[in-house]
Amino acid sequence: MRTQEDLRSGRIRPPAEEHATVVVGGGLAGRVTAWRAAQRGLRVTLVEPDPVTAPSASRSASAVAAGMLTPATEAVFGEEPLMELGIRSAGMYADFVAELEEASGIRVGYRTTGTLLVAFDRDDLAVLTELHGLQGRLGVRAERLTGRECRRLEPMLAPSVRGGVLAPEDHSVDPRLLLRALAAAGTRAGVAEVRERVVEITAGGPGGARLGAVLSDGRVLPAGQVVLAAGCRSDRVKVPRPVVPPLRPVKGQLLRTRVPAGEPPLVHRTVRGLVRGSPVYLVPRADGEVVVGATQEERGHDTSLTVGGLWQVLRDARELVPGVDELEVTETCVGLRPGSPDNAPLLGPTGVGGLHLAGGHFRHGVLLAPVTGEAMAQVLTGEALPEYARRFAADRPEVSGHTTNWEHQWN
Amino acid sequence: MRTQEDLRSGRIRPPAEEHATVVVGGGLAGRVTAWRAAQRGLRVTLVEPDPVTAPSASRSASAVAAGMLTPATEAVFGEEPLMELGIRSAGMYADFVAELEEASGIRVGYRTTGTLLVAFDRDDLAVLTELHGLQGRLGVRAERLTGRECRRLEPMLAPSVRGGVLAPEDHSVDPRLLLRALAAAGTRAGVAEVRERVVEITAGGPGGARLGAVLSDGRVLPAGQVVLAAGCRSDRVKVPRPVVPPLRPVKGQLLRTRVPAGEPPLVHRTVRGLVRGSPVYLVPRADGEVVVGATQEERGHDTSLTVGGLWQVLRDARELVPGVDELEVTETCVGLRPGSPDNAPLLGPTGVGGLHLAGGHFRHGVLLAPVTGEAMAQVLTGEALPEYARRFAADRPEVSGHTTNWEHQWN
Numbered sequence: 001m002r003t004q005e006d007l008r009s010g011r012i013r014p015p016a017e018e019h020a021t022v023v024v025g026g027g028l029a030g031r032v033t034a035w036r037a038a039q040r041g042l043r044v045t046l047v048e049p050d051p052v053t054a055p056s057a058s059r060s061a062s063a064v065a066a067g068m069l070t071p072a073t074e075a076v077f078g079e080e081p082l083m084e085l086g087i088r089s090a091g092m093y094a095d096f097v098a099e100l101e102e103a104s105g106i107r108v109g110y111r112t113t114g115t116l117l118v119a120f121d122r123d124d125l126a127v128l129t130e131l132h133g134l135q136g137r138l139g140v141r142a143e144r145l146t147g148r149e150c151r152r153l154e155p156m157l158a159p160s161v162r163g164g165v166l167a168p169e170d171h172s173v174d175p176r177l178l179l180r181a182l183a184a185a186g187t188r189a190g191v192a193e194v195r196e197r198v199v200e201i202t203a204g205g206p207g208g209a210r211l212g213a214v215l216s217d218g219r220v221l222p223a224g225q226v227v228l229a230a231g232c233r234s235d236r237v238k239v240p241r242p243v244v245p246p247l248r249p250v251k252g253q254l255l256r257t258r259v260p261a262g263e264p265p266l267v268h269r270t271v272r273g274l275v276r277g278s279p280v281y282l283v284p285r286a287d288g289e290v291v292v293g294a295t296q297e298e299r300g301h302d303t304s305l306t307v308g309g310l311w312q313v314l315r316d317a318r319e320l321v322p323g324v325d326e327l328e329v330t331e332t333c334v335g336l337r338p339g340s341p342d343n344a345p346l347l348g349p350t351g352v353g354g355l356h357l358a359g360g361h362f363r364h365g366v367l368l369a370p371v372t373g374e375a376m377a378q379v380l381t382g383e384a385l386p387e388y389a390r391r392f393a394a395d396r397p398e399v400s401g402h403t404t405n406w407e408h409q410w411n
Numbered sequence: 412m413r414t415q416e417d418l419r420s421g422r423i424r425p426p427a428e429e430h431a432t433v434v435v436g437g438g439l440a441g442r443v444t445a446w447r448a449a450q451r452g453l454r455v456t457l458v459e460p461d462p463v464t465a466p467s468a469s470r471s472a473s474a475v476a477a478g479m480l481t482p483a484t485e486a487v488f489g490e491e492p493l494m495e496l497g498i499r500s501a502g503m504y505a506d507f508v509a510e511l512e513e514a515s516g517i518r519v520g521y522r523t524t525g526t527l528l529v530a531f532d533r534d535d536l537a538v539l540t541e542l543h544g545l546q547g548r549l550g551v552r553a554e555r556l557t558g559r560e561c562r563r564l565e566p567m568l569a570p571s572v573r574g575g576v577l578a579p580e581d582h583s584v585d586p587r588l589l590l591r592a593l594a595a596a597g598t599r600a601g602v603a604e605v606r607e608r609v610v611e612i613t614a615g616g617p618g619g620a621r622l623g624a625v626l627s628d629g630r631v632l633p634a635g636q637v638v639l640a641a642g643c644r645s646d647r648v649k650v651p652r653p654v655v656p657p658l659r660p661v662k663g664q665l666l667r668t669r670v671p672a673g674e675p676p677l678v679h680r681t682v683r684g685l686v687r688g689s690p691v692y693l694v695p696r697a698d699g700e701v702v703v704g705a706t707q708e709e710r711g712h713d714t715s716l717t718v719g720g721l722w723q724v725l726r727d728a729r730e731l732v733p734g735v736d737e738l739e740v741t742e743t744c745v746g747l748r749p750g751s752p753d754n755a756p757l758l759g760p761t762g763v764g765g766l767h768l769a770g771g772h773f774r775h776g777v778l779l780a781p782v783t784g785e786a787m788a789q790v791l792t793g794e795a796l797p798e799y800a801r802r803f804a805a806d807r808p809e810v811s812g813h814t815t816n817w818e819h820q821w822n
Binding site for chain 2: 255257260292304305306307308310311314315317318324325326327328329332
């Protein structure tokens with residue numbers, strides 16, 4: 001395995017331009033891939049139209065996400081392999097953050113205060129009880145609490161909260177800081193950045209390159225390999241053959257809020273809730289920010305903020321923690337989560353030589369950043385996907401049958 | 412009476428700088444006063460820190476207001492004289508708009524489709540019935556309707572609406588366009604504008620002027636007369652003697668929304684409602700915008716958007732017109748309405764020679780723009796307040812006893 005140290009020491013030379021790795025997309029998947037690949041000595045160019053410092057203008061899932069690292073409280077029946085991947089990635093987070101903060105000089109707001117998941121009514125409590133059983137089978141720490149115990153931990157919870165589950169290892173991070181840190185670390189590791197949009201990947205590129213990345217201004221970047229990591233726009237990039245499964249945009253509307261100056265924190269840890277079957281969360285940060293979200297809507301690429309979306313989030317958050325009324329709203333956000341045909345990530349090579357995917361992270365992009373970076377760097381340097389990531393290979397049969405929507409790329 | 416025609420014809424000369432009229436504040440009261448005064452041949456300088464083209468950044472009541480011209484459906488017991496002033500101003504609106512659009516070249520979105528005021532529950536209906544009686548005594552047109560008749564007019568109303576009152580002459584205008592038109596008309600009539608904040612009015616000014624307007628950058632403008640029209644900041648401008656009644660900020664939170672492209676209008680006229688005693692409105696514009704508001708909160712000069720404020724507006728609007736869920740939220744707004752001690756406007760001279768007020772319009776600033784401009788131009792050209800405005804004289808006994816909070820200006 002080549003390392004950045006090999007590169008710096010002159011033991012190996014950087015690859016020529018026509019063998020460069022072009023990463024399409026500057027969200028978390030793209031940036032963690034670019035950084036990790038550059039650390040291993042690859043020549044990496046990241047192409048992204050939006051500046052990383054202006055996330056509020058962005059509709060990218062990474063810039064909008066709340067930053068929950070919550071494999072235990074996200075556990076879903078039938079998705080146990082994905083949960084195991086999440087648990088692995090959560091376990092890597094402390095070291096990942098330490099390395100990234102060191103490499104970038106930017107703190108990423110990693111908070112290790114755990115998550116309390118609570119139930120509003122009897123039916124919600126029944127769901128939580130089932131979930132707690134699943135958590136036990138997955139081997140994650142999760143403690144069943146009564147309503148009173150929940151309120152002892154979080155006194156601002158509504159009296160009507162029926163009970164909950166404390167997941168002491170479900171932490172959080174600030175995804176916007178994570179993006180900035182990954183950008184800075186990438187730059188320090190040698191990642192070049194082009195502020196443009198990629199519209200097409202061609203077989204063959206300039207200077208005899210294996211692939212070309214066509215920009216919207218007409219320029220073509222030569223590439224030895226390309227990583228498509230453009231979220232739910234990934235399937236809109238034209239490619240030589242239909243190897244990219246459709247990526248379903250799942251719209252999320254949420255609010256960034258703030259505890260009024262001088263007031264104590266509203267909640268002390270991430271509080272998630274089921275309110276009459278509807279999920280809601282409050283993610284507090286050390287600086288007083290509280291992210292309150294989120295809807296899950298399948299409305300194509302529509303990114304409008306709607307009265308109904310805001311309403312749903314506010315309604316459920318107020319049921320759980322009536323004191324949210326006092327929060328100042330600093331920003332309303334809409335983002336599109338990229339959902340693959342089986343809702344699991346798409347990692348590594350496709351049927352087009354040199355073309356890789358790092359996408360389809362759906363609700364789990366922040367959590368899965370460490371494993372994504374590790375797995376992608378491995379395949380980009382010629383190794384196989386790590387064992388733990390093989391179920392999520394981009395060319396797995398479960399998703400490759402779905403590339404029939406290829407024609408819509410040309411619309 | 413001097414007119415702009417006299418001025419242009421050379422029959423009279425513009426007054427010298429030390430006799431200039433300085434208008435403090437670029438909201439509707441200030442701009443309509445400046446325009447009308449310049450039309451009468453006065454040399455007018457308007458001082459306002461915020462550009463009129465950037466209303467969304469402004470917290471001014473004028474830039475945030477929905478623009479309802481609704482004296483009938485605003486009628487309040489005990490405020491009959493104010494309602495009569497409003498009815499007079501509403502009656503002037505068509506001519507006022509025609510003249511302003513002609514003078515400025517800017518259309519102001521005047522819509523003459525009337526207002527439907529509806530009641531949600533039995534108690535709300537009782538309030539409407541009382542109001543309808545008051546409307547009759549005030550002589551305004553208002554027709555009592557059943558719930559079914561309301562829904563025939565506005566099919567998107569909730570089935571639970573109990574009944575309503577149709578006020579066919581309660582119209583609307585777009586206050587942001589009105590501001591821009593007044594600014595343009597003012598400029599064409601010779602109003603000079605200074606992009607600054609006035610911090611003090613002094614007795615005596617440069618060049619032997621009667622008054623001075625001290626700007627925050629230290630400059631002093633000479634003035635023969637000064638009009639304080641700075642909304643609920645007016646009582647924060649230092650003056651030679653305590654002649655400015657306290658102006659209470661009454662915070663309003665509201666949303667600007669839009670019917671999705673290609674969809675028909677949600678409502679065809681202004682729809683106001685009482686929902687369990689809480690007032691709410693939807694003001695549609697020809698371009699698809701729908702303004703939905705508003706809270707009334709007394710929290711000092713706080714202009715934070717809050718979860719609780721948004722919640723209240725959305726809750727009540729959804730009760731009346733469930734289809735609001737589909738509206739796109741284009742902007743969330745917070746403004747401060749200026750409330751005088753008796754909630755009525757403050758017009759004309761104060762106890763300091765040359766110092767006038769045009770303020771305290773509270774919820775009625777848009778409606779009262781025509782009478783404000785007329786009354787202020789009259790006093791600024793040396794006449795008395797018009798008969799209809801005398802009850803609202805800035806130095807009336809009902810408010811002058813309240814200037815004891817003078818000391819707080821210095822904090």
